[in-house]
Amino acid sequence: MPRNDTVRALDWQGDHLRLLDQRRLPVETTWLDCRTAPETADAIRDMVVRGAPAIGIAAAYGVVLAARSALRRQPEDWRGAMANDLTRLRTARPTAVNLFWALDRMQRMIDSDPTDPLQVLEAEAVAIHQEDLAANRRMGHLGAQLIPAGARVLTHCNTGSLATGGYGTALGVIRSAWAGKGLAAVYADETRPWLQGARLTAWELVADAIPVKLIAEGAAPLLMQRGEVDWVIVGADRVAANGDTANKIGTYALALACKAHGVKFMVVAPSSTIDLDCLSGEDIPIEERPAEELLYMNGRRVAAEGAGAWNPVFDITPAELIDVLVTERGVVSDFVGKGVSALFDI
Numbered sequence: 072m073p074r075n076d077t078v079r080a081l082d083w084q085g086d087h088l089r090l091l092d093q094r095r096l097p098v099e100t101t102w103l104d105c106r107t108a109p110e111t112a113d114a115i116r117d118m119v120v121r122g123a124p125a126i127g128i129a130a131a132y133g134v135v136l137a138a139r140s141a142l143r144r145q146p147e148d149w150r151g152a153m154a155n156d157l158t159r160l161r162t163a164r165p166t167a168v169n170l171f172w173a174l175d176r177m178q179r180m181i182d183s184d185p186t187d188p189l190q191v192l193e194a195e196a197v198a199i200h201q202e203d204l205a206a207n208r209r210m211g212h213l214g215a216q217l218i219p220a221g222a223r224v225l226t227h228c229n230t231g232s233l234a235t236g237g238y239g240t241a242l243g244v245i246r247s248a249w250a251g252k253g254l255a256a257v258y259a260d261e262t263r264p265w266l267q268g269a270r271l272t273a274w275e276l277v278a279d280a281i282p283v284k285l286i287a288e289g290a291a292p293l294l295m296q297r298g299e300v301d302w303v304i305v306g307a308d309r310v311a312a313n314g315d316t317a318n319k320i321g322t323y324a325l326a327l328a329c330k331a332h333g334v335k336f337m338v339v340a341p342s343s344t345i346d347l348d349c350l351s352g353e354d355i356p357i358e359e360r361p362a363e364e365l366l367y368m369n370g371r372r373v374a375a376e377g378a379g380a381w382n383p384v385f386d387i388t389p390a391e392l393i394d395v396l397v398t399e400r401g402v403v404s405d406f407v408g409k410g411v412s413a414l415f416d417i
């Protein structure tokens with residue numbers, strides 16, 4: 072099994088995008104080849120690839136595929152010919168701002184009227200991918216400096232190489248803390264209903280020989296009540312200007328439990344996840360996915376026939392419950408009332 076700080080959720084093959092199918096991990100390691108923008112958009116929507124930064128990177132490569140097709144079909148108006156594909160990519164999932172950040176960055180390249188569009192767009196997508204990996208390693212270093220030797224940490228969902236361009240955000244901090252001063256315990260929430268923690272985070276940490284204990288979705292507050300957790304370290308899908316943070320459903324409950332039990336709460340996210348146009352968490356759209364994702368597990372119905380379901384897959388943690396935000400631009404704390412825009416003044 073590969074060391075996961077080098078596993079690649081996405082591999083650009085020059086004329087198609089190869090995605091590790093995260094719906095099948097950890098039981099099966101299979102790949103899905105996306106040769107068009109619609110196929111890439113469908114893979115994002117269906118969570119073949121997931122995780123805020125990884126979604127943005129995949130969409131960037133999807134733009135290259137869209138341009139390749141448009142130049143072939145309608146070279147005299149290739150921009151117009153790719154409009155529908157760009158819309159398909161932009162509407163794949165609503166919460167992770169990285170999707171829109173990446174598409175806007177690629178749009179600026181399209182609008183620059185390049186003489187060799189494919190070369191310029193491919194270079195920009197590769198840059199987005201490589202910059203994300205570098206940012207994760209930087210954040211791992213910065214975040215690990217705040218974690219004392221022998222700390223007991225808990226994380227939620229999957230924020231590792233599978234959710235990013237490599238190494239991870241919150242899981243990158245855990246990797247760096249483990250490799251540096253050492254950790255006494257790493258707990259991973261299973262993360263219902265998609266089980267990113269059980270299926271993906273455990274897979275990454277086992278592959279890196281980092282001991283991990285999986286806990287049931289509701290067990291974290293008991294661990295905190297027993298004094299067994301020092302830091303909760305999570306990722307983000309969108310950070311608003313005031314510091315309110317959208318992340319996987321269940322994050323808000325963790326932050327409340329941290330406040331009740333004096334446990335530190337760290338959010339780790341690249342600046343591509345910060346959306347200054349969102350003034351507060353109230354402006355962040357929360358994705359609701361099909362009820363079947365709750366009503367069924369492994370293809371079998373677990374809820375009584377006739378039962379319905381409400382399946383929001385993100386929630387908002389208010390800034391006042393966040394002790395520290397780690398980005399590749401630097402670390403901010405005490406940002407209640409001040410917001411996080413100072414990160415962009417650097």
Ligand SMILES: CSC[C@H]1O[C@H](OP(=O)(O)O)[C@H](O)[C@@H]1O
Nearest residue numbers: 121122123228230234306318319
């Ligand atoms: C490194 S950000 C990962 C972020 O994305 C996850 O959501 P999903 O698996 O639905 O894409 C979760 O919110 C993670 O914190």
